[in-house]
Amino acid sequence: MFSTLTIHQAAIVFGAVVSFTALVHGLPADASNGYISDRSAVVAESHSLNPRIDIPPALAGFPSGPLNEFLRLISTLPEGAAALDAVGLILTPLQQGLADAVGIDTTRDDLAQNAACADVTVVFARGTTEPGNVGLVTGPPFYDALKEQLGSKSLAFQGVEYPATFAGFNKNGTDGVPSMTGFINQALTDCPDTKLVMSGYSQGALVLRSTANSLPADTMAKVNSVVTFGDPGNPDAITGAEGKTLIICHENDAVCKGGFITVDHLTYADNATTAAQFVVQKAGA
Template sequence: MVRLALFISTLALASSFTAGDLVRRVEKSAPAASAEPDCQDYLLISARGTDEKQGPSFVFIDAIKETLSTVPNGAEVDVVYPATWDMQYQIGSDWIKDFLSKRVEKCPDEEYALLGYSQGAMVASGAIDSYKPDDAVGQKIKAVVMFGNPMHVSGRPGNAVDKDLRLVSDASGVATNDDAAVRKYSSEGIVLDVCLQDDYVCNKGHSKDPMAHGSYGADKGVQDLASRFLISKLSK
């Protein structure tokens, strides 16, 4: 985990101008973290990447907007966790589990999609580790979308493949972890794990572009892929 933190820190320094500029531009239009919404048909639960400010990750802004505008009666909430370089992602995973345990009791008809970018993808993976697709809470999770996942597993069901978008399935992340619960959700068609070919964080053996890890949010094809997946899983 120390190696992962050091690598991502180095990557951030190498890509500080463009990635930082992207974050600043999005933050101006991104909604601030808000109070817990009333019961909905569904919630998008978003876990941001390392060093992003509290709120929705900049790489999911367009996909979130498209999903909420297409599928009615939904809302978005942001995972509360440090998102710092020491990779305390389990704090975010525990936050999701606590949130869902209370939320399912309060809103028994509500469904959920987990969104995670970079360290936030680890947050999402750590959260569903406690569930099964057919248990009381686990069956409410209808979609999991991850970008730049450090735990990306080569060839796992749910890995996005698209030559035109330069998305690869046969990639291993810098902290690859084939968790049994995540694989179960993947096998059920619930997971979309998106890895750009040149993103070293999710494809450690083939990095060519140090900027790739921060480019998911500006890639319309990737945003459309994510929103189509979410819409298909959350439409009733």
């Protein structure tokens, strides 16, 4: 979900994730207190920050106590890769806790579990630090929208298995290429009549792009549609996906322009129906 960040920017990132999830999914304000990670697993010691008075409006709905606690933790982390790794250790369980609280499934394993062939099959790569294999802020809403738009048609949805670390973002998502490639080949071999969709959010879009670059042209020709959200590779074309690609990038999403995370990068649930309609139209379903 995130590109390389400074300590201060990382603080804003995790706060935005929590605030956005709480606001969109209706998590009670005091419920988030239960998701503060054990600090001893991240840093040996920390010190108090003065209460923040400059919380951006986008974070105003998040309880100030937990927000200050997380900011205090992040302020004590070392600079560089270790700091970003520690941010990930906080963000992933936090998001999974939020998902559990509101009944969001962050894992979809239809291909891994050899489910029956479906009319439409989606292989989806989540963003950096997101939990499960389809994440929290984009994958689940996209799944729900597809189920609604497909009506009586069947859907298989498979998340890409990869670490989704900050380091992986800087490698253009190549950590996810083996898994995405394997699931694509499985779907095309086991279910040749399915309409296959490649999709990814944030770093997951980089996974998709790197996979498309490595797949044979005849394999990409069998992919029915391609959808990316918050795509760091925007506006470059995706190899082998000409005429069947939808790249969704918000105007103020800096990640789509090679920059840092903004709140606009966390709101692609708003575009889930548009993406699902594109998939259904391409599939002729």
